[in-house]
Amino acid sequence: MSVIDMNTINNLKSLSKDKTFLVNVIDVFIKDTPILIADMEKAVKGKDASTLKSAAHKYKSSTRQVGATQLSALCLEVEQLALAGQQSSKTVVDKITQIKSLANQAVSALKDIKTAHLKN
Numbered sequence: 001m002s003v004i005d006m007n008t009i010n011n012l013k014s015l016s017k018d019k020t021f022l023v024n025v026i027d028v029f030i031k032d033t034p035i036l037i038a039d040m041e042k043a044v045k046g047k048d049a050s051t052l053k054s055a056a057h058k059y060k061s062s063t064r065q066v067g068a069t070q071l072s073a074l075c076l077e078v079e080q081l082a083l084a085g086q087q088s089s090k091t092v093v094d095k096i097t098q099i100k101s102l103a104n105q106a107v108s109a110l111k112d113i114k115t116a117h118l119k120n
Contacts, residue, residue: 008067013104022117026110029066033103036062037083040078041094044088050094053082068106074099083120 012022036059041050060075074095081092 002109003068003070003102004109004113005069007071008065012066013117019117023114025066026090026114029062030078030107032059032062033107034080036102037096037103038090041097045094047088049082049087051084052087053079056082057082058071063106066106068102071102072107074102 009022012025015021036055039055040052040059043049043055056075056079060072060079063069063072063075078092078095078099081087081089081095086092
């Protein structure tokens with residue numbers, strides 16, 4: 001299973017004839033990824049449920065936009081755990097580790113998609 005749902009990418013492509021639209025969406029995702037993951041990690045260390053919920057929610061939306069559905073599902077789980085007051089649990093720490101790994105794969109795949117898109 002691909003880390004990026006190509007149906008989502010194709011839908012994004014169809015929204016604009018301008019090639020830069022998809023490129024901009026991908027670039028924003030790539031730029032925001034390390035920031036939002038760092039926010040989640042900092043929130044876990046600081047036992048800050050509100051910040052964890054907010055960062056997970058923002059990243060969940062961002063991942064959905066680019067078709068990173070597995071990543072989006074993990075973010076939803078972290079968001080729900082933060083809502084349940086489990087912001088510093090081992091489960092959350094493990095899920096953030098999974099998010100980091102999957103995010104690296106998603107960023108790599110999106111860079112490839114961007115390169116291919118610009119060549120066409």
